[in-house]
Amino acid sequence: MSSRDPFFIVRDEIESLYSQIERSYEKWDRLPEGNAERVMLGRELESSCESLSWQVDEMDRAVSMAEKEPGRFKLSREEIGSRKDWASKMRSNISKVTLSLEAAKGQAARAAHASLTGTASSKLDGALIKENDDFIASQQDNQQLLLRQQDESLDQLSGAVTRLGQVGLTIGEELQTQADLLEEMEYEVDETQSRLKAARRKLEKVIKKSGTKGQCTIIFVLTFLLVILCVIAFN
Secondary structure (H helix, E strand, O other): OOOOOHHHHHHHHHHHHHHHHHHHHHHHHHOOOOOHHHHHHHHHHHHHHHHHHHHHHHHHHHHHHHHHOOOOOOOOHHHHHHHHHHHHHHHHHHHHHHHHHHHHHHHHHHHHHHHHHHHHOOOOOHHHHHHHHHHHHHHHHHHHHHHHHHHHHHHHHHHHHHHHHHHHHHHHHHHHHHHHHHHHHHHHHHHHHHHHHHHHHHHHHHHHHOOHHHHHHHHHHHHHHHHHHHHHHHO
16 A cells, blocks of 8 residues: 555646646647647647546545545545645636637637638639648648647647546545555454453452452453553554
């Protein structure tokens, strides 16, 4: 069992992925509308935000489960509140990026519609058509290069998200293991208490039957044995 709380392992991974999303978002925001790289980067950001949002939801569910029995998982109310606040803040940050991407998509769609409407009501001359074709060919070449670069970045980000999912799934197993250990300890404590009560009853019977000197000797011997039993039971 890991010596470090799984929550902090997953939290660090999520924050690292969000930092990558922030850097990609800043780059996306600087690119002009209609740029091929901006379009590809926007799609990657949407996919990354969706995956990261799912991971934050899983973390929040794990914290809620621990909140029901904080003593069992050795978490204070303050620590649980801190973890819930972190999940809420991270979810809000991801939502801001997602809303910005959706707004940009809507604006681009409206611009494209207006452009198509205007084109339908006008005629393009031969020079404009040629210029447009040259531009499209140039953009296609650039897009192919960008696709290869973006694929490499996406593979790295996808690998990180996969690792994050695997670590997140271990949280439930970790919590269940801790619960099993606590139940086993409670059982051992109850069994030890039962043995002590039985020994105490036998001791009382022997004391009643013995004389004063015999009682002192028996008390000393049984006290010594009781100490040994306690040491064995709690070790």
